[in-house]
Amino acid sequence: MNQSTFSNPPGGLMVWIFISIECLTFGLFFLTYxxxxxxxxxxxxxxxxxxxxxxxxxxxxxxVTSGLFMALAVHQAENAATKQASMLTAVAGLLGAVFLxxxxxxxxxxxxxxxxxxxxxxxxxxxxxxxxxxxHVVLGIVILGHVGWHLWKASDGKTLIPKTxxxxxxxxxxxxxxxxxxxxxxxxxx
Numbered sequence: 407m408n409q410s411t412f413s414n415p416p417g418g419l420m421v422w423i424f425i426s427i428e429c430l431t432f433g434l435f436f437l438t439y440x441x442x443x444x445x446x447x448x449x450x451x452x453x454x455x456x457x458x459x460x461x462x463x464x465x466x467x468x469x470v471t472s473g474l475f476m477a478l479a480v481h482q483a484e485n486a487a488t489k490q491a492s493m494l495t496a497v498a499g500l501l502g503a504v505f506l507x508x509x510x511x512x513x514x515x516x517x518x519x520x521x522x523x524x525x526x527x528x529x530x531x532x533x534x535x536x537x538x539x540x541x542h543v544v545l546g547i548v549i550l551g552h553v554g555w556h557l558w559k560a561s562d563g564k565t566l567i568p569k570t571x572x573x574x575x576x577x578x579x580x581x582x583x584x585x586x587x588x589x590x591x592x593x594x595x596x
Contacts, residue, residue: 421572421575421576422575425575425576425579428542428579428583429579429582429583432538432583432586432587435534435535435538436535436586436587436590439531439535439590440590442527442531443528446527446528449526449527449528450527450528453525453526453528453529453532454528454591454592456516456519456521457532457591457592458512458515459592459593461508461511461512462512462588462591462592463588463592464508465505465508465509465512465588466584466585466588468501468504468505468508469501469502469505469543469580469581469584470581470585471501472497472498472499472501472502472505472577472581473498473577473578473581475494475495475497475498475501476494476495476498476550476573476574476577476578477574477578478494479491479492479494479495479498479553479554479557479570479574480567480570480571480574482494483557483566483567483570484567488557488558488560488566489557489558491557491566491570492554492555492557492558495550495553495554495557495570495573496550496554498550498577499547499550499551499554502543502546502547502550502577502580503547505543506540506543506544506547509536509540513533516529531591532591535587535591536587536591539580539583539584539587542579542580542583543580545576546573546576546577546580549572549573549576549577550573550577552573553566553569553570553572553573556569557570
């Protein structure tokens, strides 16, 4: 089993380069959002009142719990318990799907209320940032499905540890982005 080092991090160096680029990109979007919120704080505060922070909090708990299951999956893969790792990966993916379903429900409520991307600058940011994150979660579920399938079919789980860690790294990036996006959009009031 390969030990992780600076030049060989969990999931592989290319994954971390990708994750770094993604985090920098989201970071620029967050800074842009924060700048405009500072410029139009009254409008943003009024628009934020329409958001369902309770649903967003539930969604946060769902996504963070999903990350916990993925961390447990890595642990099981490291112990060559591939079936358990596969099942934990599946639970992580299913919780990701719950996150998406709740997000779609939230979008549906906004659309039914006549709130679209063009409603205001705040809702332009809201839809852009949350939909971008939504797409990352969709990709994450696909990655977790791929990892889980290989873990289920594996005869030697040790060879799948890097693939499992790759999936976990990407999934935790989705968690991290949401953990910044959630308070920025739903909780912080200027």
